Amino acid sequence: MKLDLDIVRGNFPALAGDWTYFDNAGGSQAAHQIGNRIVDYLNNTNVQLGASYEISQLSEAKVNKAQNNWADAINAQSVSEVVFGSSSTALLQNLSRSLVQTYKPGDEVIVTNTDHEANIGPWIDMEKHGMVVKIWEVNKDSLELELDDLDKLMTEKTKLVAFTHASNILGTINPIKEITEFIHKRGALSCVDGVAYAPHRAIDVQLWDVDFYVFSMYKVYGPHYSLLFGKKEILDKLPSINHFFIGTDDVPYKLQPGNVNYELTVGCQGVLDYIDDIYYQHYQDTSILLFDRYSKVFDLFANHEEELARPLIDFLNSKKNVKIIGKDTANKEIRVPTIAFTVAGKKSSEIPPLVDPHKIGIRWGDFYARRLIDDLGLSNNDGIVRVSMVHYNTIDEVSRLIEVLDTIF
Ligand SMILES: Cc1ncc(COP(=O)(O)O)c(C=O)c1O
Missing domain, CATH: 3.90.1150.10 (Aspartate Aminotransferase, domain 1)
Known part of the structure; x- marks a missing residue:
């Protein structure tokens, strides 16, 4: 085919x-499906979510559908694992603001020198709170991130390794399943920037077993909006960065201060509409998920x-x-x-x-x-x-x- x-x-x-x-x-x-979704939302259901009246319920259903479908598309276990936000940069900054509250001075975080600054700066910021940040440098000859080099950096104090699925310069696809397994064996979490990868390949967060994975819809044929996946059991324990009355158990809302942008979340459904249109124009099987x-x-x-x-x-x-x-x-x-x-x-x-x-x-x-x-x-x-x-x-x-x-x- x-x-x-x-x-x-x-x-x-x-x-x-x-x-x-x-x-x-x-x-x-x-893709045109994105504009159609956004216009439909704004023209027909542009009210505040969460009220009992019919239009509000309709509006909420559209936002929920987009969130649920994206959870399915990336193979998340549930919609609570999917955090939407204005950009990958903002989502990672928010994640860092929350995670840092669970670390203590002397804890270590590792970043690479191949990432976009979006997945470096928020972790380097942790130095202000007494964390130690180390840099996993690309091998200048092979232009690869090598596990031997990561091994030398990791200690029992390492909490998180932030790295890229594909560098937006090098284009090389990093073996994130293997890297994540390596990180897990040493007791840390992985935070992967999938922004340069997501426009090109399907995402499978369960297969890769990543803890956090972020990408930007405006590079995946959609609107200027972004998605952060986080494993439920990890998100559950994170402190809220939302209002004081939005509790720790309110996942993912506690990581979405100001709430999601409704029309853009619905616009993200347009990306899946587009993918589905392409699917049905190439394949007959209507039974697959x-x-x-x-x-x-x-x-x-x-x-x-x-x-x-x-x-x-x-x-x-x-x-x-x-x-x-x-x-x-x-x-x-x-x-x-x-x-x-x-x-x-x-x-x-x-x-x-x-x-x-x-x-x-x-x-x-x-x-x-x-x-x-x-x-x-x-x-x-x-x-x-x-x-x-x-x-x-x-x-x-x-x-x-x-x-x-x-x-x-
Ligand atoms: C690899 C990579 N990561 C992160 C970002 C930042 O994404 P956003 O603009 O959604 O913050 C970009 C943007 O160019 C990128 O190319």
């Missing part, structure tokens, strides 16, 4: 224009993405003056199609402006993975050039980009 790109692209109003979007790791286009439909659709996405990445990686590999910052393979088991590179003799900032006139959107910078770019010695180079593709891109678009880049290198 191959992904039908005409069907896919027909779902994205923005793709009817003449721009090629290759800055998807910054933010993807939104949401989680399986979601997985099957993302398998189609992954196959297509590998086909997109291959010609670009081959082209970049063929250029002597170009260095891929990450794995130089398109293999879908190894990477997502977020591809970073530098060009000898040129600053990264020089490249995208030469591509812009061709109506192809790519980008340069550190992408808020500031520590990685600094540690790889790329700051003076204005960081890296990043081409980030998703399943709605076409081989034609990749060919056009290659033609343009060929005139620049």
Whole structure:
């Protein structure tokens, strides 16, 4: 089964224009189902939840449905494991504010230097409360996070290891099940940033056994809103960061100060509508569960993405003056199609402006993975050039980009 790109692209109003979007790791286009859900909510049921009158009940049902379906989609055990919030950054900051109250001075937390700052800063902030923060550094040759290095950092005081599922620069997929098992054996919890992974593959929090997992819907074809998964037994014990009368047993509300944004939560249901539309346009079996439909659709996405990445990686590999910052393979088991590179003799900032006139959107910078770019010695180079593709891109678009880049290198 191959992904039908005409069907896919027909779902994205923005793709009817003449721009090629290759800055998807910054933010993807939104499928039309998202806008439909948001507009329907605002036009028809925009009242406060929790009252006894009919519209309020209807409104609540829509929000609940989105929350429940997302819990199913990522294979959470229950909806209480799903916390919604304005951004992954805000959700992790909130989580840190709550978790820190359960730690004591001298307790240790480990972060990586490959993460977006969203999954570093909130943990480094714990130093203000007497915690010790250690950095798990990427191996500069393999560009991998190695368990031997993590082993040296972990002690009986380690409470949490925060790391990324896929770096938004390197694109490499980290083996999070294996890493989490390693962390659990040493008595700590895992907090995984799935923001750069979630647009490309299905999420299965039970399979991976992660304790916390966060991602942003605006990179998964949805609205500017985010989801944090946390294991129920862990969330249950966390102190509330909400009003004093929102108790510890009020999960996940205690971690959603100001409550969720109703229309955007409902907008997130639009992402699942889109995935389901794609499923039913490719498969007949109506008996399988949401989680399986979601997985099957993302398998189609992954196959297509590998086909997109291959010609670009081959082209970049063929250029002597170009260095891929990450794995130089398109293999879908190894990477997502977020591809970073530098060009000898040129600053990264020089490249995208030469591509812009061709109506192809790519980008340069550190992408808020500031520590990685600094540690790889790329700051003076204005960081890296990043081409980030998703399943709605076409081989034609990749060919056009290659033609343009060929005139620049
Ligand atoms: C890998 C990664 N993590 C976290 C974030 C932050 O997400 P948000 O904008 O939802 O705070 C980003 C945003 O670019 C990202 O790429």
